[in-house]
Amino acid sequence: MTFQIGLFEGLDGDTPGPEVAADYHEMLGSPDLPVLSDTQGLLLKNTPYNGRSLPGKCLLSPEMEILYCMSGHDGLDDMYGRIEDDLAQ
Numbered sequence: 417m418t419f420q421i422g423l424f425e426g427l428d429g430d431t432p433g434p435e436v437a438a439d440y441h442e443m444l445g446s447p448d449l450p451v452l453s454d455t456q457g458l459l460l461k462n463t464p465y466n467g468r469s470l471p472g473k474c475l476l477s478p479e480m481e482i483l484y485c486m487s488g489h490d491g492l493d494d495m496y497g498r499i500e501d502d503l504a505q
Contacts, residue, residue: 420450424459424467431455477502 426432437453465472469487484498
């Protein structure tokens with residue numbers, strides 16, 4: 417399993433540019449964790465996540481299909497269960 421972070425807004429609520437992703441990546445201190453800037457607003461337009469509660473998380477299949485989206489700091493156990501369900505199919 418891999419994780420990546422997609423930023424859909426900057427600290428001021430504006431569209432994040434590449435420099436915002438670079439700053440966030442540096443702040444995380446995890447060189448193997450990719451951070452992407454959604455400069456075209458596609459994350460909120462193309463996922464069930466509405467952006468109101470942070471953080472938002474979406475689970476993608478190996479074929480890049482959205483399996484599940486949620487928000488909040490908890491819920492990883494539920495996501496792991498959904499991964500297991502998808503693998504069993």
